[in-house]
Amino acid sequence: MAGFPGVDFIDFDSLLTGDEKLVRQTARAFVDEQVLPIIEKHNREGVFPRHLVPQMGELGFFGASLKGYGCAGMSNVEYGLVTQELERGDSGLRSFVSVQSALVMYPIHAYGSDAQKEKWLPKLQKGEALGCFGLTEPQFGSNPGGMLTRAVRKRDRYILNGEKMWITSGSIADVAVIWAKTEDDVIHGFLVEKGTPGFKAWDVHGKYSLRASVTSGLAMTDCEVPAENLLPKAEGLKGPLGCLTQARYGIGWGAVGAAMACYDTALQYAKTRKQFNNRPIASHQLVQEKLAWMITEISKAQLLAYHVGKLKDAGRVDFSKVSMLKMNNVWMALECARKSRDILGANGIVDDYCIMRHMNNLESVYTYEGTHDIHKLIIGEKITGIPAYM
Amino acid sequence: MKIVVCIKQVPAKDAPLAMAEGGAWIKETDIGFEMNEPDAYALEEALRLKEKHGGEVIAVSMGPERSKQAIKEALAKGADRGIHVADERFYTLDPLGAARSIAAAIRREPGVDLILTGLQSDDQGFGQTGVLLAELLGLPHATIIMQIDVADGRMKLKRELEAGWFQWVELPLPALLSIQSGINKPRYATLKGIMAAKKKEIVSVVRAELGVDEPATQHIERIYVPHKSKKTEMLTGSPKEVAAKLVEKLRREARVL
Ligand SMILES: Cc1cc2nc3c(=O)[nH]c(=O)nc-3n(C[C@H](O)[C@H](O)[C@H](O)COP(=O)(O)OP(=O)(O)OC[C@H]3O[C@@H](n4cnc5c(N)ncnc54)[C@H](O)[C@@H]3O)c2cc1C
Numbered sequence: 001m002a003g004f005p006g007v008d009f010i011d012f013d014s015l016l017t018g019d020e021k022l023v024r025q026t027a028r029a030f031v032d033e034q035v036l037p038i039i040e041k042h043n044r045e046g047v048f049p050r051h052l053v054p055q056m057g058e059l060g061f062f063g064a065s066l067k068g069y070g071c072a073g074m075s076n077v078e079y080g081l082v083t084q085e086l087e088r089g090d091s092g093l094r095s096f097v098s099v100q101s102a103l104v105m106y107p108i109h110a111y112g113s114d115a116q117k118e119k120w121l122p123k124l125q126k127g128e129a130l131g132c133f134g135l136t137e138p139q140f141g142s143n144p145g146g147m148l149t150r151a152v153r154k155r156d157r158y159i160l161n162g163e164k165m166w167i168t169s170g171s172i173a174d175v176a177v178i179w180a181k182t183e184d185d186v187i188h189g190f191l192v193e194k195g196t197p198g199f200k201a202w203d204v205h206g207k208y209s210l211r212a213s214v215t216s217g218l219a220m221t222d223c224e225v226p227a228e229n230l231l232p233k234a235e236g237l238k239g240p241l242g243c244l245t246q247a248r249y250g251i252g253w254g255a256v257g258a259a260m261a262c263y264d265t266a267l268q269y270a271k272t273r274k275q276f277n278n279r280p281i282a283s284h285q286l287v288q289e290k291l292a293w294m295i296t297e298i299s300k301a302q303l304l305a306y307h308v309g310k311l312k313d314a315g316r317v318d319f320s321k322v323s324m325l326k327m328n329n330v331w332m333a334l335e336c337a338r339k340s341r342d343i344l345g346a347n348g349i350v351d352d353y354c355i356m357r358h359m360n361n362l363e364s365v366y367t368y369e370g371t372h373d374i375h376k377l378i379i380g381e382k383i384t385g386i387p388a389y390m
Numbered sequence: 391m392k393i394v395v396c397i398k399q400v401p402a403k404d405a406p407l408a409m410a411e412g413g414a415w416i417k418e419t420d421i422g423f424e425m426n427e428p429d430a431y432a433l434e435e436a437l438r439l440k441e442k443h444g445g446e447v448i449a450v451s452m453g454p455e456r457s458k459q460a461i462k463e464a465l466a467k468g469a470d471r472g473i474h475v476a477d478e479r480f481y482t483l484d485p486l487g488a489a490r491s492i493a494a495a496i497r498r499e500p501g502v503d504l505i506l507t508g509l510q511s512d513d514q515g516f517g518q519t520g521v522l523l524a525e526l527l528g529l530p531h532a533t534i535i536m537q538i539d540v541a542d543g544r545m546k547l548k549r550e551l552e553a554g555w556f557q558w559v560e561l562p563l564p565a566l567l568s569i570q571s572g573i574n575k576p577r578y579a580t581l582k583g584i585m586a587a588k589k590k591e592i593v594s595v596v597r598a599e600l601g602v603d604e605p606a607t608q609h610i611e612r613i614y615v616p617h618k619s620k621k622t623e624m625l626t627g628s629p630k631e632v633a634a635k636l637v638e639k640l641r642r643e644a645r646v647l
Contacts, residue, residue, distance in 0.1 A: 005404040013422065018459045019584055022466055026578045060581030072581035082581075 003032040004088065007260040010299045015306055016077075023078040026059060027085035035089035040351045042212040046205075048172065049093065049212060057127030061086070061097055063105035069121035071105075077309040080253035084305075087254030088261045091361035092213030094254045095368075099168045100124060102247035104131030107177055107189055110242065111234035116191060120175060132173035134164035134218050135240050141166075142374050143389070144179070145237050149220065151180040151190060156227045158182075158190060160198075160220040166368070170216025171201040177231075178220070179240050189231035189239055198223030209364040211357075245319045248369050249312060252325035253305045255333035255365065256298060258358045262333075263294045265353055266340035273345075281343070290339040297332040304328060320382040327375035334362040391445035391503045391540070391563075393436045394496055395469065396520070398426040399453055399460040400513040413612045415481050425460045428508025432569040434576040435538060436506050437468045443540060446470040448499065452492055454478045458592060465587035466579035472590070473499075477597035484608035489522035494600040496527065505566040509534065517568075524566035532559055533568040 006013070006028075013021065034052060042049045056062065060072040065079040074082075079101075087094035105124050108116055123129035140146045149162025160180055170176070176192045176199075192199055204215040231239070270282035270291065281287050308325045311317040337359035341348035348355050366372050374389075381387045401407065405421035425433075436447045449464035451457045452475035461472035475495050477483070483491070496502060505527070507520035524531030536556065537548035540563070549557045550570050561567075579587075597603075625632045625639075641647045 005402075011420070018462055019588070021459075022463055022579055022584050023581060025463075026581065026584070029578055058580060059578055064581050070582075072585055074581055074585070078581070 004028055004264070007264060007295070007298055009295045012299065012302050012306070020075075020078050020081060023074065024081040024085060027061070027082045030055070030059060031085050031089040035086075035093060039090045039093070039212060040354075040357065043090065043092070043357050044211075044351060046207070046211045048096065048214045050172070052093070053127040053130070056097065057125065061101075062125050062127060063101045063109070063121065065101075066105060066109050066121075069109070069117060070125040071121070075309070076249065076312040077306060080250065080305055080309050083250040083254040084257040084260075086257065088257030090212050091254065091258055091358065091365050092210040094250070094257070095168050095210060095213045098247045098250045098254070099133055100131055102250055103133035103243050104175070104177055106246045107231060107234065107239070107243050108191070111189060111231040111239060113228065113232050115228065116231070120191070129174040130169055130172050132167050132169040132176045132216070133243065134167050134170070134176050134178045136164060136166050138163055138165045142371060144240065145187070147179065147181060147187070149178065149180040151182050151188060153183065153227065157224045158227060158230065160190065160192065160223040160225065162220050164218040166204070167201075167216045167218055169214050170218050171203050172214050173201075176218065178218070186235055187237050187239060189234045190225055191229040191231070192220070192223065192225055196223055196225060209360045241319065244369055245322050248322045248326040249308065251365060251369055252308065252322065252329045255329040255362070256301050256305055258362060259294070259298050259301065259333035259336040262337045262340035262355050262358050263291070263298060265355055266294070266343040267291055269344050269347070287343060290343060294336045294339060297336065301329045301332050320378055323370065323375040323378040326369060327372055327379070330362060330365050331372060334359065334366055337362055391439060391443050392448070392499075392501055393439060393445060394448045394450055394499065394502050394505045395429070395433045395436045395464065396492060396505065396507040396523070397429040397433060397449050397451045397460050397464055398508075398511045399423045399451060399457040400426045400511055403512070409613065413614070414610045415613065423456055423459065425463050426508055426511045426513075428510055428512065428569070428571045430508075430576040431571050431573050432506040432508045433464050433467065433469065434574045435569050437577070438574065439504070439538065439540065440468075445503070448473060450475065450492060450495060452477060452488060452495075452597065453480050461592050462587055463579060465590045465592070466584040467577055468583060470590065472592040474592055474594045475597050475600070476594050480597065482606065482609065484606040485516045485518035486522055486608075487602075487604065487606050489519050489526055490602040490604070491597050491600055492519070493523055493526040494602045495595055496523075498595075503563050505529070505564075507566070507568050509568050509570055520566060520568040527566070529564055529566045530561050531566040531568070532561055534570045535567045536570050536573050538567065
């Protein structure tokens with residue numbers, strides 16, 4: 001079977017180097033051969049495809065843009081092309097990789113001590129250890145600064161108390177990056193190992209979205225960790241927000257992949273499905289309008305992702321640009337999923353096709369890592385100088 | 391073992407092909423290119439032999455500048471270095487011309503133990519380059535190889551014949567083998583492999599400077615898209631008769647049974 005040919009209306013590929021294309025080729029072939037054949041089953045059964053982890057580690061997908069500790073040291077555009085292809089497979093799988101890479105490996109790499117890096121990064125890179133990122137709490141989502149989780153110093157240990165919610169990979173993680181306030185009310189990151197007494201994880205059931213990804217709640221009840229588990233170089237909300245900028249960047253590319261999968265499915269379907277006088281539905285203006293809208297938005301989203309990637313490589317990106325990328329691309333992907341679902345008619349609702357899965361997944365992606373509207377407020381603050389969150 | 395793998399870059403499988411002016415080749419702008427799939431199996435076999443017996447794998451590709459990408463892919467998957475035989479008009483070469491040029495490039499490499507090629511190229515499909523290359527280099531060769539066992543400077547080779555038959559042959563080294571597609575499962579290039587390939591050497595030799603510029607003995611007159619004609623034939627008779635006729639047609643005309 002021939003693999004996914006890609007979606008490229010504006011000769012986007014002419015922007016890419018040979019190496020960038022090779023990276024995409026690897027991720028693309030992996031998704032075509034290993035993910036697509038199994039993902040509907042995993043999604044239906046609500047099971048994370050854990051068997052893919054070692055191979056993803058070997059291929060270098062975890063922490064791909066980090067340097068050292070066995071990481072590949074890819075450029076941001078190369079890393080983005082990986083998340084694009086992974087999310088063309090499934091947003092849940094891409095979420096797993098984003099969390100492992102941007103929300104666990106990145107903070108250890110950027111804020112961790114040498115000992116923490118030595119201990120965790122090589123294992124996380126290989127997928128021998130899994131990680132999760134605990135910021136959101138039941139009462140604090142868009143406003144994580146209000147978090148209630150506390151870390152109290154007791155001699156050479158910290159005692160953590162609090163609850164985290166909606167944590168991707170929470171119950172399967174070997175190490176959790178937990179954000180908590182110390183007694184001076186400043187947010188710090190702590191590495192909490194699986195099995196630490198007082199640390200409990202349970203799974204959220206009944207999800208209609210990201211079913212192939214694990215989502216958990218975490219509870220810390222007098223959970224003691226050694227003081228050296230504190231991430232020494234992160235202080236205040238900018239610690240976790242720095243991680244989110246990394247993850248949001250990957251999501252901006254990932255959403256393009258989900259949109260491509262939906263668009264490609266709808267295009268093929270529209271050319272073969274016949275109604276009225278035995279003519280393909282693609283021959284109708286109303287259907288063409290939807291297809292033309294999608295390919296236009298996908299092309300714009302690709303260019304935005306590429307440009308932000310280049311800025312990031314040059315060290316010239318600030319979080320508000322990444323907000324625009326995440327906001328625009330996830331919105332456009334969700335719209336593509338809805339229009340594609342429409343084009344497939346009744347067939348659009350069953351999991352013989354990928355569309356409804358992507359659509360449901362994208363509802364989570366629209367919300368997590370800063371909701372769509374929160375990104376509007378971030379951009380709004382940037383251009384007006386006036387924060388409008390309150 | 392010092393192993394040379396010959397790798398061609400061909401138009402991507404899904405590329406929308408258009409004829410170039412003159413009608414003897416396709417328009418190369420606006421389409422993507424990829425490693426010839428049969429060659430990917432040869433490369434994988436070379437890498438596995440190296441992993442088992444040590445040595446080095448050299449990827450050789452002839453073609454315009456773009457064909458370096460096929461070499462890069464080979465390097466990213468684990469080949470040690472590359473040789474690019476540069477020729478912007480290489481599509482005008484016939485298989486003999488191609489084999490002569492590649493032979494001249496390989497002769498510059500002392501001590502090659504084994505040369506591997508794919509069975510054929512996915513674009514022109516002559517399937518001759520490997521065999522001609524062996525002849526020009528004076529090497530023993532075998533084709534349609536399904537398994538390679540190397541021991542004591544000799545190889546035991548499994549060849550695929552028709553109708554599910556196989557044949558075992560023995561060959562001394564050095565030699566040339568054309569690898570059957572499907573012999574293995576080619577690996578993906580890892581991201582680290584892609585990074586490492588940036589530091590590996592690709593030597594370019596200009597084909598015109600190899601001293602093998604003899605006129606082609608064969609050239610492409612015209613290529614064209616076959617006319618699609620739909621011919622519907624109604625089979626009549628009882629269901630039993632129709633089924634028998636259908637089976638006959640599938641066997642004799644469509645040749646799918
Ligand atoms: C599948 C999934 C996985 C997740 N994984 C993780 C994870 O790994 N780690 C983690 O820490 N978190 C994770 N999250 C949590 C996610 O980041 C939060 O859900 C998100 O930040 C939104 O918070 P909330 O759900 O509490 O919504 P709220 O903050 O309650 O927002 C609800 C609505 O109110 C709007 N709103 C809120 N404040 C304002 C305002 N000031 N102005 C205008 N509108 C506003 C929002 O835009 C939204 O429409 C995950 C969530 C999901 C669904």
